[in-house]
Every structure is written in structure tokens, then in C-alpha cells.
Amino acid sequence: MEKLRIAIQKSGRLSEDSLSLIRECGIKFANGMRKLKSDAANFPIEFLFLRDDDIPGYVEDGVADIGIVGENVAVEKGKDVEVAKRLGFSKCRLSLAVPKSAEYNSIQDLQGSNIATSYPVILGQFLEEHGVKATIHEISGSVEIAPSIGLAEAVCDIVSSGSTLFMNGLKEVETIFRSEAVLIKGKELSEEKQQSLEKLLFRINAVQRGKNNKYILLNAPEESLDKIISILPGMRSPTVLPLAQKGWNSVHSVIKEDEFWEVIDQLREAGAEGILVVPIEKMIS
Ligand code: ATP
Ligand code: ZN
Numbered sequence: 001m002e003k004l005r006i007a008i009q010k011s012g013r014l015s016e017d018s019l020s021l022i023r024e025c026g027i028k029f030a031n032g033m034r035k036l037k038s039d040a041a042n043f044p045i046e047f048l049f050l051r052d053d054d055i056p057g058y059v060e061d062g063v064a065d066i067g068i069v070g071e072n073v074a075v076e077k078g079k080d081v082e083v084a085k086r087l088g089f090s091k092c093r094l095s096l097a098v099p100k101s102a103e104y105n106s107i108q109d110l111q112g113s114n115i116a117t118s119y120p121v122i123l124g125q126f127l128e129e130h131g132v133k134a135t136i137h138e139i140s141g142s143v144e145i146a147p148s149i150g151l152a153e154a155v156c157d158i159v160s161s162g163s164t165l166f167m168n169g170l171k172e173v174e175t176i177f178r179s180e181a182v183l184i185k186g187k188e189l190s191e192e193k194q195q196s197l198e199k200l201l202f203r204i205n206a207v208q209r210g211k212n213n214k215y216i217l218l219n220a221p222e223e224s225l226d227k228i229i230s231i232l233p234g235m236r237s238p239t240v241l242p243l244a245q246k247g248w249n250s251v252h253s254v255i256k257e258d259e260f261w262e263v264i265d266q267l268r269e270a271g272a273e274g275i276l277v278v279p280i281e282k283m284i285s
Contacts, residue, residue, distance in 0.1 A: 003039075003046040004189075004196040007058055007067035010049040014181055017089040018068045024281075025203035044196050056081055059186045065193050066186070072158065072179040076121045080187060085201055087181040088208065092160045094119055094177040097170040099147050104173045110134050110154055116146035117156035119177075126176040144168040209283035213254050216263075217276040222247045224271040231266045233259070254280070 008018045022029070027043040038047040048064050055067040060079040067081075072094055074083065096115070098104050107130045116137045117123050127134055137152055144164055146152040158179075159165060162172055183204070189197060220228045225240070228251060232238050238253035251272075255263050260277070267275060 001044045002190060002192045003044045004066065004193045004200070005046050005048060005064045007048045007050050007055045007064035009052040009055070009068070012052060014052060014068060014070065014090050017087075017181065021068075021087065021089075021204065021207065024207045025200065043200075044192075045200070053077070056184060059184050062186055062188070064186075065189055066197060067184050068181055069184060070179050071182045072119065072122065072177060074182055074184055075177070076119050078121060081184040082187070083182045084185040084197070085183040085204055087183060087204075090179075090181040092158050092179050093175045094122060094156060094179065095159045095165075095172045096154055096156050096174040096176060097144075097159075097165050097172045098154045100169050100171045102153070102171075104171075107132055107174060113154055114152040115154045115156055116143050116152035118143055119156060122177050123156045144170060203282075206282040206284050209285065210280040212257050213280050213283055214257060214260060215252070215278040215280050216255050217250060217252050217274075217278070218267060218272040219243065219274040220249050220251050221271050221273075222249065225249055225251070227270045228267060228272055231263060231270060233263075254283075 009015045019031075027045060028041045029038055029047065036049055038049070040046070048058070050058065052069050052073050055064070055069045056074055056077040056079040058064045059067045059081045066084065068087065070090055070092070071083070071086075072092070074081065096110070103109070110127075110132050112133065114135045114137055115123065116139055118138065118140055120136045120138045123136055137146070139146065143155045143157040145168060146155050148169065155170065156176065157165070159172060165172055185197065216232070218228070229238055229240070232251070232253040233255060238251050241250045241252070243250055264275065
């Protein structure tokens with residue numbers, strides 16, 4: 001069977017989460033990140049370990065069929081690839097920053113300035129949309145030091161917590177792009193590869209849904225059962241099982257991770273006891 005080729009960052013911020021996701025999809029492989037290529041034992045997939053910057057190009061050319069990159073890189077490279085799935089990890093933003101001491105009121109303050117970045121395409125589009133003419137200096141790394149060495153008055157760089165900017169005497173003034181890891185695919189996949197991709201996406205969806213939900217079990221006194229059931233959103237309706245002790249039921253349901261604490265509080269108020277919350281490994285819809 002023809003193997004689906006997936007490009008993964010060789011070593012960097014995407015590598016570990018990319019490989020964990022593949023593992024959570026039940027795909028077994030030798031941890032051969034030191035190698036360029038690796039095979040899976042139980043799925044028709046082959047791994048290529050590359051620099052993230054090269055992945056969109058390889059996917060466009062068909063050297064790899066799919067790949068995992070930051071959306072920032074996918075957009076910056078402007079290759080002919082599609083986002084098949086947003087993956088929810090490696091969340092970060094691309095922001096403009098200026099020295100802490102600089103006065104900054106709006107993007108117009110950057111008219112005629114020099115801006116250092118590794119993302120000239122995304123930055124260029126943003127400046128054009130805002131009618132700002134500035135000189136973009138493309139550098140491939142350590143962008144945050146550009147103002148202190150006199151290369152630029154501003155930088156446009158990846159930020160997650162902001163601590164790198166802060167340590168370099170900079171302040172974040174505009175967010176221009178929000179990014180997360182994405183699974184990209186090339187335009188033409190053979191039927192066989194397309195089928196493997198769909199199988200992979202089905203598994204990724206199940207893993208993601210599992211992560212976004214929790215399984216909840218609780219004991220409900222008879223008199224507040226209806227109230228408790230009305231609080232639980234659930235996939236369909238909750239499972240209700242009588243307990244050995246008369247007048248009590250055990251209620252099972254699924255709740256969303258982000259509604260979790262609010263729902264728990266409401267359940268306790270309604271008289272629920274012995275609440276257990278259990279992680280869900282996979283959730284098939
Ligand atoms: P390579 O050697 O493969 O070229 P790199 O140095 O360009 O790696 P990394 O720093 O490993 O890239 O970042 C890879 C991607 O992870 C970025 O393109 C971005 O999408 C995301 N990312 C970068 N910094 C952070 C961060 N601080 N927090 C979360 N995600 C980040
Ligand atoms: Zn890179």
C-alpha cells in the first residue's frame with residue numbers, strides 16, 4: 001500500500017506535540033527523530049523530519065503529502081497548500097514591538113521606520129492594509145535584539161508570554177496574526193493516500209474531542225434528579241442508574257472542558273454528591 005508521507009519539524013517547538021498527537025492516534029513508530037525518515041508499524045504512513053520552514057514547500061512539491069507547521073509559517077511561505085485541520089497546540093501570536101521607552105500611539109507611528117522580522121510577507125500585508133510605509137529588514141533569528149544593535153526601531157516577532165520581548169527592553173504594541181499548529185496538505189493526493197488522510201483526520205478529531213470533554217459521574221438524590229439532569233448538557237441525555245441505597249441515583253454524562261467549573265458549581269448547589277470527573281481518551285461522534 002502506498003504510504004502517506006507526513007513532514008514533521010525535526011527539532012523545535014512543534015516536534016514534541018506533533019509526535020504526541022500521532023501517538024494518541026494509535027500510530028506506532030520508532031522514535032527516530034535523529035533520522036531523516038521513519039516508518040510506522042501499524043498505519044500506512046511515513047515520517048520525514050525537516051526544518052519547519054521547508055515543510056510548506058515540500059508539501060507543495062509533493063515530496064511530502066501532508067505536514068505539521070505553525071500557521072504563521074504556512075501563511076508566510078505562500079505555497080499552494082491547504083489547511084486540512086487546525087491542531088490547537090503551539091498557540092502564539094505575531095506581534096509588533098518597540099523599545100519600552102518609545103512613544104507609541106498607533107500603527108501610524110511606524111511610518112518611515114525600519115522593522116526587523118522573520119515574517120516579511122505577513123508584516124508587509126499588515127502594513128499595506130494600514131497604509132504604513134516602512135522598510136522591512138528580513139532576519140532569520142534573534143529578531144528581538146535588532147533595536148538594541150541599531151538595526152531597526154521596531155520588530156515583528158512571535159510572542160507567547162511576552163517575556164522574551166520584556167527581557168530585551170521591548171513592549172508589544174500590536175498583534176498582527178494569531179497562530180496555532182495546522183495540518184497542511186498538498187493539492188493532489190492519490191486515492192489511496194487520500195483515504196489514509198481521512199482515516200488520520202478521523203482519529204485526530206476523536207482525540208481532540210476527547211481532550212475538550214470530560215466524563216462526569218455523580219450521585220443525585222431522587223428529589224433533585226430532574227434539576228440535575230437539566231444542568232447537564234450531555235451528548236444525548238445522561239445515563240441514570242439506581243443506587244443500592246433507596247432514593248439515590250448515579251448520573252453519568254459528558255461535559256465540555258470549558259464549561260466544567262461552572263457546571264460543577266451548579267450541580268453541587270442542586271444537591272449532587274460524590275462527583276467524579278474522568279478524562280476521556282477518545283470520543284467518536
Ligand atoms: P527550525 O529549526 O525547524 O527552523 P524554528 O526555530 O524556526 O525551527 P521554533 O522556534 O521551533 O522554530 O517554532 C516553531 C513554531 O512554533 C513557530 O513557527 C510557531 O508557530 C510556534 N512557536 C514559536 N514560538 C512559540 C512559543 N513561544 N510558544 C508557542 N509556540 C511557538
Ligand atoms: Zn524555522
